[in-house]
Amino acid sequence: xxxxxxxxxxxxxxxxxxxxxxxxxxxxxxxxxxxxxxxxxxxxxxxxxxxxxxxxxxxxxxxxxxxxxxxxxxxxxxxxxxxxxxxxxxxxxxxxxxxxxxxxxxxxxxxxxxxxxxxxxxxxxxxxxxxxxxxxxxxxxxxxxxxxxxxxxxxxxxxxxxxxxxxxxxxxxxxxxxxx
Amino acid sequence: xxxxxxxxxxxxxxxxxxxxxxxxxxxxxxxxxxxxxxxxxxxxxxxxxxxxxxxxxxxxxxxxxxxxxxxxxxxxxxxxxxxxxxxxxxxxxxxxxxxxxxxxxxxxxxxxxxxxxxxxxxxxxxxxxxxxxxxxxxxxxxxxxxxxxxxxxxxxxxxxxxxxxxxxxxxxxxxxxxxxxxxxxxxxxxxxxxxxxxxxxxxxxxxxxxxxxxxxxxxxxxxxxxxxxxxxxxxxxxxxxxxxxxxxxxxxxxxxxxxxxxxxxxxxxxxxxxxxxxxxxxxxxxxxxxxxxxxxxxxxxxxxxxxxxxxxxxxxxxxxxxxxxxxxxxxxxxxxxxxxxxxxxxxxxxxxxxxxxxxxxxxxxxxxxxxxxxxxxxxxxxxxxxxxxxxxxxxxxxxxxxxxxxxxxxxxxxxxxxxxxxxxxxxxxxxxxxxxxxxxxxxxxxxxxxxxxxxxxxxxxxxxxxxxxxxxxxxxxxxxxxxxxxxxxxxxxxxxxxxxxxxxxxxxxxxxxxxxxxxxxxxxxxxxxxxxxxxxxxxxxxxxxxxxxxxxxxxxxxxxxxxxxxxxxxxxxxxxxxxxxxxxxx
Numbered sequence: 083x084x085x086x087x088x089x090x091x092x093x094x095x096x097x098x099x100x101x102x103x104x105x106x107x108x109x110x111x112x113x114x115x116x117x118x119x120x121x122x123x124x125x126x127x128x129x130x131x132x133x134x135x136x137x138x139x140x141x142x143x144x145x146x147x148x149x150x151x152x153x154x155x156x157x158x159x160x161x162x163x164x165x166x167x168x169x170x171x172x173x174x175x176x177x178x179x180x181x182x183x184x185x186x187x188x189x190x191x192x193x194x195x196x197x198x199x200x201x202x203x204x205x206x207x208x209x210x211x212x213x214x215x216x217x218x219x220x221x222x223x224x225x226x227x228x229x230x231x232x233x234x235x236x237x238x239x240x241x242x243x244x245x246x247x248x249x250x251x252x253x254x255x256x257x258x259x260x261x262x
Numbered sequence: 263x264x265x266x267x268x269x270x271x272x273x274x275x276x277x278x279x280x281x282x283x284x285x286x287x288x289x290x291x292x293x294x295x296x297x298x299x300x301x302x303x304x305x306x307x308x309x310x311x312x313x314x315x316x317x318x319x320x321x322x323x324x325x326x327x328x329x330x331x332x333x334x335x336x337x338x339x340x341x342x343x344x345x346x347x348x349x350x351x352x353x354x355x356x357x358x359x360x361x362x363x364x365x366x367x368x369x370x371x372x373x374x375x376x377x378x379x380x381x382x383x384x385x386x387x388x389x390x391x392x393x394x395x396x397x398x399x400x401x402x403x404x405x406x407x408x409x410x411x412x413x414x415x416x417x418x419x420x421x422x423x424x425x426x427x428x429x430x431x432x433x434x435x436x437x438x439x440x441x442x443x444x445x446x447x448x449x450x451x452x453x454x455x456x457x458x459x460x461x462x463x464x465x466x467x468x469x470x471x472x473x474x475x476x477x478x479x480x481x482x483x484x485x486x487x488x489x490x491x492x493x494x495x496x497x498x499x500x501x502x503x504x505x506x507x508x509x510x511x512x513x514x515x516x517x518x519x520x521x522x523x524x525x526x527x528x529x530x531x532x533x534x535x536x537x538x539x540x541x542x543x544x545x546x547x548x549x550x551x552x553x554x555x556x557x558x559x560x561x562x563x564x565x566x567x568x569x570x571x572x573x574x575x576x577x578x579x580x581x582x583x584x585x586x587x588x589x590x591x592x593x594x595x596x597x598x599x600x601x602x603x604x605x606x607x608x609x610x611x612x613x614x615x616x617x618x619x620x621x622x623x624x625x626x627x628x629x630x631x632x633x634x635x636x637x638x639x640x641x642x643x644x645x646x647x648x649x650x651x652x653x654x655x656x657x658x659x660x661x662x663x664x665x666x667x668x669x670x671x672x673x674x675x676x677x678x679x680x681x682x683x684x685x686x687x688x689x690x691x692x693x694x695x696x697x698x699x700x701x702x703x704x705x706x707x708x709x710x711x712x713x714x715x716x717x718x719x720x721x722x723x724x725x726x727x728x729x730x731x732x733x734x735x736x737x738x739x740x741x742x743x744x745x746x747x748x749x750x751x752x753x754x755x756x757x758x759x760x761x762x763x764x765x766x767x768x769x770x771x772x773x774x775x776x777x778x779x780x781x782x783x784x785x786x787x788x789x790x791x792x793x794x795x796x797x798x799x800x801x802x803x804x805x806x807x808x809x810x811x812x813x814x815x816x817x818x819x820x821x822x823x824x825x826x827x828x829x830x831x832x833x834x835x836x837x838x839x840x841x842x843x844x845x846x847x848x
Contacts (some may be wrong), residue, residue, distance in 0.1 A: 110386065113383070
């Protein structure tokens with residue numbers, strides 16, 4: 083609840099929510115959605131988008147956002163009233179598979195060079211990350227997994243020699259036979 | 263019915279097929295082909311404004327007074343950016359508009375060409391939707407779709423940006439019948455179970471109040487009729503927002519007057535103390551609610567709105583019903599009759615007893631002293647002398663607007679055009695021009711302040727050109743009155759930049775615009791002067807010199823609740839009413 087006359091923010095529970103938004107893939111649609119978030123002061127933690135149904139020109143966005151319960155409901159309504167939006171689904175309310183892809187560059191292994199190289203590889207195997215590039219003093223790992231796994235992997239790599247990370251943000255889909 | 267024609271011809275043809283009779287615009291390089299197409303036909307009349315902001319406000323006035331979609335045509339770059347204020351105004355007040363903007367040719371887009379701007383980028387957040395038409399094949403569909411989007415659901419402005427090469431290109435035109443929007447289908451029928459629950463709650467209410475808004479007006483005259491029917495059936499009190507005035511007749515004993523920051527004591531206290539609040543087409547705006555944590559603390563709230571995002575946005579409600587006000591009201595009436603509900607007669611009687619006590623405070627009281635016209639008195643006389651005519655009122659923004667809302671009484675919808683959400687000074691005169699175009703035989707009056715009127719004064723020239731007999735009634739107190747009032751309330755009476763210095767001679771100014779100028783400073787001659795204005799067949803600027811430091815009361819001071827109003831008989835120092843916390847609010 084926001085107003086000129088609202089109370090100062092009291093301790094309200096902030097939750098995360100993953101939304102799936104189906105939109106017409108027309109020019110400016112991403113700006114429209116991103117602009118709605120910035121214009122109304124909402125958070126975007128991650129956003130992924132791609133055309134998923136080519137013949138209907140439909141794009142699917144996965145937006146991870148956070149806020150109070152009332153704010154999150156408001157975000158859904160505000161998305162839904164945008165003209166090119168077909169559907170807004172709260173995936174957090176369902177059993178959902180959520181994955182993101184990270185490319186993690188590890189190098190500068192320090193004094194205990196070979197030990198660190200081995201450790202990086204061991205951790206990558208443990209996490210099921212693929213080694214997609216290697217030089218004598220660096221690796222790039224590709225890891226796909228839930229947000230928490232990617233976080234943990236990156237944290238561990240920081241201790242070894244993390245140089246750079248590129249992450250896609252979450253893509254998500256509800257479990258079971260039913261479609262959107 | 264497909265035909266080959268140019269993009270410019272398609273625009274005009276689509277306007278004809280959408281039954282558009284009048285458009286408001288201003289030509290320029292990037293819309294010349296459309297102006298050429300307009301030149302070669304007679305069914306769509308173009309009204310040449312003097313500034314693009316004026317075009318949009320005119321179209322707003324036209325739309326609000328007629329229930330049709332208002333149409334605007336402007337050029338690229340500055341034409342489009344000048345329209346932005348009007349578009350934002352229409353967005354906040356839910357006015358259906360279609361605004362065509364010219365654009366540089368597609369191959370020049372992004373090159374910082376002459377009079378190029380990113381119109382769809384700029385207007386994305388001040389329109390309900392917008393389009394950049396890059397291919398002639400898309401043009402007819404987009405135009406018809408734009409009219410559909412503008413008028414459906416919660417109405418709003420839609421921009422269609424058309425590059426000049428697309429206006430020249432030739433393609434196949436298709437009519438409006440062929441358009442079905444594939445994603446935008448707003449819900450108009452309310453959920454039956456929610457409606458039943460609401461009616462049940464209404465029947466149990468001991469201290470109810472109807473709180474109605476612009477949504478009732480937007481839903482068409484039928485919604486106003488149904489509201490009256492429901493109010494009569496229940497005998498409940500009715501109040502309304504600024505935007506909803508006229509949906510319920512002000513001459514009805516069940517009418518409490520407007521609510522909110524400058525609403526009546528009885529309306530605000532009824533809102534505060536009610537046990538069931540029935541919100542039809544209003545949106546719990548901050549001018550209405552005052553302090554949220556103290557807003558109507560003991561009531562169950564029903565909210566009918568066509569925009570789902572309005573429900574539970576500012577105020578958490580018990581029953582939210584998404585739908586068109588007319589459709590939902592009809593359903594409510596059906597359920598009420600079918601289930602043979604009765605009101606709680608005894609509690610309702612004592613509720614009216616309470617309300618009448620508040621009413622007797624006479625919160626719209628003002629003093630009319632000898633020799634100086636009180637602004638409220640001027641409005642009251644204006645009302646008295648015009649109420650039996652076919653009158654439409656527009657306003658600018660400020661004290662005069664609130665006094666008009668308080669003291670000019672509306673018995674019909676679509677008679678009151680004011681900038682509510684955005685609060686745009688300069689709205690009233692161009693809006694009056696639009697209203698007059700839609701209702702050529704009506705008496706159209708822009709109630710103005712001497713500061714606001716100067717913001718779009720150039721539109722007097724439009725009124726002169728089209729012989730539109732609009733009357734501009736200026737309450738001239740030589741201050742930006744509302745700014746001055748807030749400076750008195752919040753800033754120790756330091757009137758920083760709020761004095762209207764070096765004002766023009768409005769009578770001479772009227773004459774310069776081929777209009778009639780009238781000045782009146784004496785309450786004794788006010789009636790005769792107003793009558794002279796009414797009787798004059800052309801445009802008039804009426805310079806009504808009023809008391810200079812009159813405050814607009816009653817008022818819910820910022821940061822206060824509905825039951826903490828500042829009334830006209832307050833005798834303390836007005837500068838001490840608002841505390842430090844309240845001063846930070848707008």
